[in-house]
Amino acid sequence: MRILRVNLRSERFEDYDVAEDDCRKYLGGRGLAAKILYVENKTKIGPLDPENRLIFMTGPYTGTLGSFTGFYNVTTKGPLTGAILSAHSGGHWGPMFRKTGYDGIIINGRTAKPSYLLITDDGPELRDASDLWGKDVFETIDLLKQRHEKARSAVIGPSGENLTKYAAIMNDHHRAAGRGGVGAVMGSKNLKAVVVHGTKDVPQADPEKLRETFKTATQTVKEKSAAFMKYGTSMVVGITGKAGTIPTRNLQTGYFPDYEKIGGDALVNNHKTRDVACARCPLHCGNETKADKDYTAKTEGPEYETLAMFGSNLGNSNLESIIMANDLCNKYGMDTISCADTIACAFELFEKGIIAEEDTGGLKLEWGDHETIIKLVEMTGRGEGFGKLIGEGSRRLTKKYGGEATKYAMNVKGMEFPGYDPRGIQGMALAFATSTRGACHLRATMYVPELFQGVLDRFTVKGKAQTLKDLQELFTVLDSMILCKFGARNAFANSWDSMVMLTNAATGYGYTVDELKQVGERAWTVERMFNLREGLGRKDDTLPDRFFTLPIHDGPSKGAVVNRQDFDTEISEYYRLWGWNDNGAPSQETLDRLDIRM
Ligand code: SF4
Incomplete structure (x- = not known):
């Protein structure tokens, strides 16, 4: 390279x-x-x-x-x-x-x-x-x-x-x-x-093989993924909303009765103008949408995470305002998830009386007030007034007020949560806690076996460590070759044989399944080593207290809460599977086995 x-x-x-x-x-x-x-x-x-x-x-x-x-x-x-x-x-x-x-x-x-x-x-x-x-x-x-x-x-x-x-x-x-x-x-x-x-040829060991896989992928997604092609990720609102595990009001609960108002049907039937696709993508999961009533905007998205975090997590069922917020975040160039979550954190601080109008520049922060949400997105994008503080993320925002305020920062390692309440999909509790970059839904999609497929009990963390490790290895390989995760799941069923075939056609390296898995294991371990060197460790592989102490209080997942003892036991088991010590540091034997030399 x-x-x-x-x-x-x-x-x-x-x-x-x-x-x-x-x-x-x-x-x-x-x-x-x-x-x-x-x-x-x-x-x-x-x-x-x-x-x-x-x-x-x-x-x-x-x-x-x-x-x-x-x-x-x-x-x-x-x-x-x-x-x-x-x-x-x-x-x-x-x-x-x-x-x-x-x-x-x-x-x-x-x-x-x-x-x-x-x-x-x-x-x-x-x-x-x-x-x-x-x-x-x-x-x-x-x-x-x-x-x-x-x-x-x-x-x-x-x-x-x-x-x-x-x-x-x-x-x-x-x-x-x-x-x-x-x-x-x-x-x-x-x-x-x-x-x-550039106009040069892209190096690829077996172009004919790759061209052939494009044809079979196109056929497969046409036969099996009609709904995803129509709705894209917006269809997930219907799944998490129905299951009562969609983040709601700064993750105070997982149930938002109005979820259909911000869901796939509402978006596609009332706002979609066309499909959008990345390079060589037969799935075209992107939606171009517009708002023309309460707000005027034309954008691509919102994706599921944006619908959940600017919607239910702010108590907001006004879909046009979410389209508007999505467009503003893209225009200013900022992450919709952390922006929405930090605003939600501020709303809860206001609700609890920790901040007031004198802190927010005169804004009253009330759940579902979409006009105030849009004002705050604008202020954040421009770095103005209270928006400057929103732009610091929930950890720094709550640190400024100190004491009790820090309880309301919903993040892992400083990065805010995406659209899955970990009390109602508990494999995600482990996935969020152990992700090397903070609360991320794309390092291990435990919500697929637990919620989409229903093959694992979603109300416990017990026995999930091996599945979590397997998914983290797979997704590290996808991110290294690099293949879109939606494509990998819809066209190739996330199968290791397919990943080996595609990687070998691109590189000519002749990997076996075990060798390719080891590539994922090695890269994840190096990310872990980077974080350990920066002072992170087991103390950071956790969740905000809320998820251990405050059960989801309504809806189909009512009563769900993460058991702290089970969580700690499973984290220890997870470390053992990776060949790490009790603080999550790789042993010399693990480094030798993976041939990691720095
Ligand atoms: S490459 Fe992936 S993200 Fe891009 S449009 Fe296709 S399925 Fe969607």
């Missing part, structure tokens, strides 16, 4: 060929980026220090003739958590970047004035972005399109410039490397955009 090194301080570029051994051991994407970050970042460096590496990475599957090949990865030390942060985005930027002849970019330093990085077949250059600084995501992408007609741009908006702790990197207007603040790291480097245009 060929990586471009960019030193923004000296404005120097260098090519770096990754050793063949590392390509085989870490594959690409999230796995290889974790290894590079571990080796190159100084321990305990500040996330917004110019020397914190910002790594853009593709995988060997990106941009090939297979299906669902549009994703790229961004890895850095996260501003929201201080832990390792990997975020992914679909669309078309990743494949276009690979056509320049590069597979990744390692960025350090900070430019003296706002700049953008342009990479073409002829190589990289830095250009002045002073006139783009202050522009929103849509304006920036459109202006860059005028200058570089055939290029694709990954950009930050005002949130990245303002160092909002959950600022995103955006491409194709609405696609986001959304979580954890990769956009703030880019903003701290004075880097407004990475613009790419």
Whole structure:
């Protein structure tokens, strides 16, 4: 793999060929980026220090003739958590970047004035972005399109410039490397955009095989995934809403009686204007939508997580306001989940009398008041008044008020919860607690066997450690090759045989199933080692107290609460399965077995 090194301080570029051994051991994407970050970042460096590496990475599957090949990865030390942060985005930027002849970019330093990085077949250059600084995501992408007609741009908006702790990197207007603040790291480097245009062939060992898999994937999803093609992730509202495990009013409960008002049918029947797809995707799960009554907006999404967190978790059943909030978050370039959750946290602080109108700039925060929600999103996007504090995330927001306030910060390791109440899907309690980047629903989808398929008891954590580990390994491989997780599930049933076949067709490495599993195990272990070195450990592999002490108090999951003793026992078992000690540190034997040498 060929990586471009960019030193923004000296404005120097260098090519770096990754050793063949590392390509085989870490594959690409999230796995290889974790290894590079571990080796190159100084321990305990500040996330917004110019020397914190910002790594853009593709995988060997990106941009090939297979299906669902549009994703790229961004890895850095996260501003929201201080832990390792990997975020992914679909669309078309990743494949276009690979056509320049590069597979990744390692960025350090900070430019003296706002700049953008342009990479073409002829190589990289830095250009002045002073006139783009202050522009929103849509304006920036459109202006860059005028200058570089055939290029694709990954950009930050005002949130990245303002160092909002959950600022995103955006491409194709609405696609986001959304979580954890990769956009703030880019903003701290004075880097407004990475613009790419290439025409070279993407290396792939067996293009015919990959082309063939595209045909079978297309056939499979046509036969089996009609609902997902129609609704995309919005259909999940109907599942979690019905089961009473959709986050509601800052996760005080899991039941929102009005869930159908913010669900898939309401969105698709009343607001959808067309399907949207990433590169080489026969599933096209994206929805372009519009609002034209209470609000005026045209956007892509909202995805399930946004519907839940700007909807039920704020006691809000006004769907048009959620479409509007989605569009504003994309325009300013910030994560919808952390933005909505931090607003929900502020609403609960207001409800409990910990903050009042003098703290919020005169705003009264009441559940379901969508006009106030939209005002706060605008203020957060612009970094104004109380919005500046919302942009710090729930951990820092509650720390400011101290004492009892910190009980109402719903996050793991500093990153806010997505749309699954862990009391009603208890495998997710373990998945959230052990995820290397904080509360994340994409590191292990325990909600699939527990809720979508109903093959595991969703009201206990007992006996879940092995399934959790298996899923974490699989998803680390998907993020390293890089293959869209919806594509992997719908077209390839998440089968290891399929992943081996696709990876071998892309790389020619001839992996066996066991070898590919070990790639996932190795990369996850390196992420764990990064976090341990930063001072995180078992104390951080937990949940807010609420989930152990406050049962869901209404609806079909009424009474559900996580048993703390069972949780601790299962975490110990999980560590044992990974070959880690009681603080979650890998043993020397584990490092030797995985051939991890740093
Ligand atoms: S399934 Fe959805 S997210 Fe995945 S590649 Fe297709 S459009 Fe993109």
